[in-house]
Amino acid sequence: MIRDITIGQYYPVDSILHHLDPRVKLNGTLLFIISIFLFDTFYGYIAVTLFLLSIIKMSKVPFKFIVKGLKAIIIILLFTVFFNLFLTRGDILVQVGFLKISKQGLHSALFMGLRLIFLILGSSLMTFTTTPNQLTDGLEKLLWPLSYIKVPVHEIAMMMSIALRFIPILLEETDKIMKAQMARGADFESGGIIKRAKGLIPLLVPLFVSAFRRANDLAMAMEARCYRGGKGRTKMKPLHYKGRDGLAYVFLLVYFALVIVISIFENRLPTLL
Amino acid sequence: MIFLQIVFDNVSHVYSSGTTFEQHAIRNINLKIEQGEFIGLIGHTGSGKSTLIQHMNGLIKASSGNIYFNGENINDKNFVMRNLRSKVGLVFQYPEHQLFETTVFKDVSFGPKNLGLDKLEVDIRTYEALKMVGIGEDLFDASPFELSGGQKRRVAIAGILAMRPEVLILDEPTAGLDPLGRDEILNQVSKLQKETGVTVVLVTHSMEDVARYVDRILVMNQGRLVIDQETRKVFARYKELEEIHLAAPQVTYIMNALRDKGFSLKTDATTVEEARDEILKCIKRYM
Amino acid sequence: MDMVKIKDLAFEYIRRDEEGNVESINRAIDGVNLDVKKGDFIAVLGANGSGKSTLAKHINAILYPTEGTVWVSGLKTSDEENIWEIRESAGMVFQNPDNQIIATVVEEDVGFGPENLGVPTEEIWQRVEDSLRAVDMLEYRSHSPNKLSGGQKQRIAIAGIMAMKPQCIVLDEPTAMLDPDGRKDVISTVHKLNQQDNITVILITHHMDEVIDADKVFVMEKGQVVMEGTPREIFSKVDELKRYRLDVPQVTELAYELRKKGLDIPEGILSVEELVQALDKIRG
Incomplete structure (x- = not known):
């Protein structure tokens, strides 16, 4: 049972993503999570989906393995969809007994469900490609x-x-x-x-x-072994940004800029839903 | 009449079966243990000793093969596993790590209480078990966490004895104890075995201990039972033992070295006393 | 200069109740004097509770004397400003292999000490490699410690100390939790470091067969050093050792028993060969 949960595991393969500085991945994950909450139309999702798919491809982690991680949150996911679907007020589309489905409910159920899935996929992609040690090192340096x-x-x-x-x-x-x-x-x-x-x-x-x-x-x-806190300590494996990390940041910023542009202009485009 | 207490019929156990991590912990074990035997189980770390003994009281289930206790197949639907666990007492390595109660007496009574006995019976058994391991009444109300290492170990063993098992399995009961602490525990086990006729299986790395106490030795290697013979005969095969990272007691090497030097003596002594007598007998002929 | 010098050392564990009043005093060390020369391999023997582990912790400045003085490389352990220098020059290996490995990768654990000392990154890598090679564990550098055997973990712990470039290693019952193979590996590793790198070794143990090759043996009982001498001198006193809850290797005991029966065998036999030779001589 515990073995089925793939969230938080490290998946050892050799990919560009695995070689990136953990700080890039931590920042990237944060940016990605912000980005999925920035818009309300499907145009944004097209951008997010494309971005996520390309990252998954780059990570070389099998798609099946990544999707398995969703199993662990299936109940939360169902709850989210259920509550949004039936408890959002608005223009009623269907009514079965006391259960009402509104247009707005359908909209928010779909969006919240997708957001949750993207959230899990994005953050588990970080743990798949980063060892726990790198993660703590990255956090230490970022939070310094x-x-x-x-x-x-x-x-x-x-x-x-x-x-x-x-x-x-x-x-x-x-x-x-x-x-x-x-x-x-x-x-x-x-x-x-x-x-x-x-x-x-x-x-x-x-x-x-x-x-x-x-x-x-x-x-x-x-x-x-002379441990006396962080003062005066050196590192055996210090974190240094390399060229590829810079490129990754550029890639991330371009993506984020695109999402912001979409979120500004999405209301002027014809609605898809 | 010989009474077969534990029988292993072609027992194997596979870890993580069906995955790439598949691993045989024990393979095709055939084994008969009679009531009242004192058996030593040896083998280097990872040879399958722990897995084997956990099968004996049903903590691990066999992947294939059958295990019989007192003639009953323990995999039968009607077989009550909890009875088996109380009849085959298993003392794990560093058993003092399982102590949890506020007093020594309460801790030892945990086992008999779980058997559903009435309070008087629980108290009697607890009292007896503590006496058997040499823990005096002055310590009954002490916290088990404040005892010395050797005392803790004995209290933990009493916790199993209080269930009055028919078979007592001890997994390295002397690990980490000093020489006298080691002798105290093994002497008490030996005494108990002689007085009550309980079957004892002693898992150990110390060949000297095995030589001194047990009648029969089981040797495990890579999940297989490779030797099952009486003690003296097993140590005569010391070269085979060395091949699987084990050894005979030092006296075996002394006797064999003497024989190689041309002394005419029997080399099957396994304890210091036996070796002394044999050497004296031999050397008198030269003087 | 002595590597370690201990003079009139006494140490008391004081237990207090909830209000801070003294409940009981346990004098774990009671008047110990001991000198260790540079490059020596000394062993401290003693039963459980004899005070040998408490003594070991004084050499690493984990405990400070209640009375008396301990000098390590000429530095007093009771002066607080000396602590880090003392811990750098006298490293310590503990009993439980699991509870002294900090990192999740072998090489990172070995690097932990040098990191604390502020050694530059490149030199850390060099030291880690050298130390892992010295304990014959280089091929495991990128492994997780969880998958290693007890003996391998202890050798990692020794490498972790070696990477701090100490002059002395104190090993506090390093083999108590190991199987015979692991014990052999650890003891031979320690001997190798003593001989090749001239590291002073202080081995605390109750396994008698591990001290046979030591330069000097101290036996402790009730917080005091009760015997002191070469292994041969110590092992010739079988009855006295047994009084201190200790034991001797089978060959020593056999020789002692034969001697008691009137055979002309020298005292303090330590190996099978010695006994065979002695008996051969008697046969004439």
């Missing part, structure tokens, strides 16, 4: 200006990367403790909500104890 107003940017990034290292270890540990308690007759599967919640204590207490022990050990190991 915030450190002047006392936001602990380095610490946040360090916490993120440590979390990435320990999530698999803690998952494995959960499995181990669960089995160990099952060997003592613990039952994690049957009973009502209260019984189940109580049944989790033998799992959660050891898990917390272990997490704290690990945290303690790790802090000591980091100090022993």
Whole structure:
């Protein structure tokens, strides 16, 4: 079940997108997300769709694999469409009993649904092509200006990367403790909500104890290796923009300019819907 | 009459079956364990030992083949898996990591409580189990998290013993303990085995421990059961053991080196005491 | 100058209740004196709770003395301005291989120490490569540590220390959680670093077979150093070791037992060959 969720995974292939600086991809994703909320007609969607398709093509990640990521949000998607479709007031097109579908409802259901899909596709494309490490590095560097107003940017990034290292270890540990308690007759599967919640204590207490022990050990190991925060630290893999990153920014800006132009002029064009 | 307690009939287990990650954890295991045996299970890391023992109490299901406990097929629809788990007690590696209660006594009683026993019976079993592992009454109300490493380990083992299993499986029960802590635990297990007749399966990396306590050794390599013989005979095959990254106890090497030097003695000693007696016997002939 | 000098060291773990009143005092180290020369390979033996790990943490300035003084490369660990220099010159490897690896890629973990020291990027890469080669793990540089065995993880941890170019490595029970193969690899790696790079090694352990090749062995019990000498000297006192909850390798014990039965075997036999030779001599 968990294995089916492809959102947030890294897909290791060799593509232009994989080689881009993570900051380009982070900024690009942000720009893309803004862009899908800028317009209300189908002209904008044509531009967005074309842009997204070309990026997907460039990423070399199989289209099927990307679409699989939508499975995880199918329920949210259905809810969005449903509420927009039936709860938007306006000129009624169809009426079945108390359910009314208005022209505006149809319009917004379609648009919100598409926006959600584009949002997921765009952001998962970023994680498919960027390793978690690059992502934290990119975030640290992008958010660096915030450190002047006392936001602990380095610490946040360090916490993120440590979390990435320990999530698999803690998952494995959960499995181990669960089995160990099952060997003592613990039952994690049957009973009502209260019984189940109580049944989790033998799992959660050891898990917390272990997490704290690990945290303690790790802090000591980091100090022993002279870790003293972000000050004076150098980087083994510093981020440097290369030529291709500049080109990517140009490409992004052209796209964004186009979307803005469309959003200004879209109302003067003949309506498609 | 010989009573077969656990029988593996051509058991295999495949991880991630049907995907590219498909991996055989254990292959075609055939195995018979009699009641009251003291068995050692050895094999280097990743040889399938853990997977094998988890099949014994039903925590992992076989991909193919059948497992019988006391004559019943554990894959039968009518078979109650929870009964199996209480009858085949499995002590995992670093079992102290599963302690969770506020007192030692409460923690050990978790198992028997899950069996649905009445309070008196739970208390009796808990008390007995703690006595068996040498935890005194003064520690019953202590927090398990404040004990020493060796004490925690023994409390955790008591947590399984309190369920009164017919088979006790211990996965590296002495890992991380100092030499005396190691001896204390193994001596207690050995004593328990002799007194109650419980079947014991000891998983370990220490050939010295295996040599000192067990009657029969199972050797795993790459998911297969490659040797299943009595202890003495297994260590005579020390060259085969080395090929699969294992070894015999040091005394085996001493005896063989002496024989190579021309001493005429039996090389099948597996403990220091046996080796001493054999060498003394041999050397007297020269003096 | 001594690499490490410890004089009259005492350390107390003080437990306080919620109001800050002293609840109990545990004197984990009680009057330890110890000198380690540059390039030495020394081992500290002791049962669980003997104070050996607490001692190790003093050498890395993770703990400070309650009484007495610890000098590392001539620097007092109790002076706060010395901490980082001390940690750079005396690196520390811990027991649990998982809990000391910080990064999700092997080479980035090895680079963590040099990054903290502010080493320029290009030199970090050089140091990472050298250190990984020194522990024979270069081919795993782009792997995830999660997929490695315990012994491999410990060697990564050692490489992480080596990349800081220390003069001394303190290993706090580095093999306690490993299988025999992993243990062998880690111990032989440490010996190699000691011999080839002249790194001072302080190995804390309760595995007796790991200390046979040490230059000097200290045995701890209840916070005090109770025995001190070459491995041979230490291993000739089998009964005393057993009193301290320790053990000897089977060959040493066998030789000791035969000696007790009146055979003329030298004290402190450490290897199979030595015992065979001694018996051969008796046979005449």
